[in-house]
Amino acid sequence: MRRFTALCVSLSLAGPLAADPVGEAVTRAVDRHATPAIETFAAAAEGLAEVAAQDCRAEAVKPAYHSAFDAWIPVQQLHLGPIEKDGRILAMSFWPDKKGLTQRTLAAIVADEDPVVDDPAEFAHASIAVRGFFALEMMLYDDRFAGYGAEEYACRLVRAITGDMARMAGEIDAEWTGEDGFADTLKQAGEAAQVLYLTPTESLQALYTQLTAALEFDRDQRIARPLGSFERPRPERAEARRSARSRRNLVLSLEAARDLARSLAPAEIPAIEAGFEDAIGLARDLETQDFSDVEDPTQRLELEIVGQRIQTIQGAIANEIGAPLGISAGFNAGDGD
Template sequence: MRFLSLALSILLPAAHIVQAAESEAIVQAHILPRYALLDSETAKLADAAEADCRPQSEALQTAYHSAFDAWIGVAHLRFGPSEQGDRAFALAFWPDPRGSTPKALGALIRDADPALDAADSFASVSIAARGFYALEYLLYDPAFKDAQTAEYQCRLITAITQDIHRNAAAIRAGWEDGYGALLAHPGNDTYRSADEATRQVFTALSTGLEFNADTRLGRPLGTFDRPRPNRAEARRSGRSLRHVVLSLASLRELAGLISDSDAELDRKFELALERADRLDDPIFAGVADPAKRFRVEALQQSVRDIRSVLSEHVGPRLGIAAGFNSMDGD
């Protein structure tokens, strides 16, 4: 499998007027187009389920992958409209260390819960039973292929896809109808200065890299003595490595916009993507094999190297101190 075709770096402007210009470019070139794509692809997903909600439907599975791809391209933008109403969590409840998603889906199916019959009532069900990861269980997990409940599960698939699209459309509308202007043109109650807008984007970029290294790669790696391949993200639909690649490609684009094409950072992104391209382990099943595990660890280190360059080289030039912690903003 080759991913480089799925899959831009960082120098730096110090002047606030340049940072403000970058904020507008980030909104116009990165955020709005990617949320427009998510809106469009989730609409197609909902339409595909409406036409044929059977898990084995090829059109539905194709639409699922395209819509999920679009989500991974914006999954790092966990601020603004995606935070409102827990929309991001409703789209993507993962990691799920307690196995809440299959339990929540099982309860809905067992009780033939009528909550799926109306948008408002479905929005009130457990967040673990909504979004892409819940949909993956219904489409790909053998445990959810009971012929006796097939009709209800089909309706549940349709309800989940419609809920996904409603949330995606609401996030896009939030960005286009006001929030985008707040970030693009700092000097308002949300972003009082260009520095604050830059820090918000820098945090999203840094946290996205951290999530790839520590969660998307770290969870299946586990420890050398206790690897955890079954913890790989979206493994049932074969998307674990694909998510890392798609995320890195999107983060690379954002990195190029937040500054002015730093060659060192871009080389780090290129190396990580090349390592991912050579991995040939779509669900990280090889983490228990020492030779194959080494290649996954090398990819993880490449992602951490990108974040180090971002923190130690780019951040200070943007007025963000080296060692900035994206998890607490310090």
């Protein structure tokens, strides 16, 4: 009896034997970050479609467009499972559009008054250039499209776009949160009904890669594309510039990445927290919402500094999350976009 009691005491002093920092990190990231973001986006996309169904004119739809776009940013960072399935992530957010396909394809579909807009099943297979947030932005904010009336073809097109977005968001939500859904695939690695990850470490690796890739996208696309070169800045390449969301998307993306980092972290992350606080503060203080001022050397430097701070965060993540958990960034579907 004394031997048993001594063993119990020694075990209690040694701490919980079942502690699983890798599995716990996956569960936190899924339950506290990814799943709530997906549920929020599904509700916002449904709200957007409902608004357009009632009044599809541009001024009526714009507030719901912004709410849905805000909710999309954390989901966009997760190139995983149902978010990528059937090309949803590109259909929802076709950017960068390096060849200007959205504008040209929208102009053609409007000019032809293509009846595809009246059949949701057919529209689900339409070009990604006429679907998702950037097609909708063009319809709502570009002078070549935005002046449409309630009875015009363009109004039906807006309803088709928003309905298609709500459909995809609902499917993502159902396939992520449902029984034996992708959330379980991540959390129950090797034992889930749909086995994709054989070990908790593989699940964690996938989520960690999404974090590092999100920061790379912020630096290499949201910042570097409008910066161009010093001799040739390219403000027209800024993301969602027509709706003045370039700065807003960058800030929201950094905030979402910070939330994911906090969920994954096995302990305190002072360097990561300091890096995000600095980068987010600098991004919020940028002069213009659409990065149209990058030709000004001072404003250009401020945006460049945000990019430098993101690099600092990436190093801190490797030290404070990657190293303690024994993982590093792997291949991501968005790499090289």
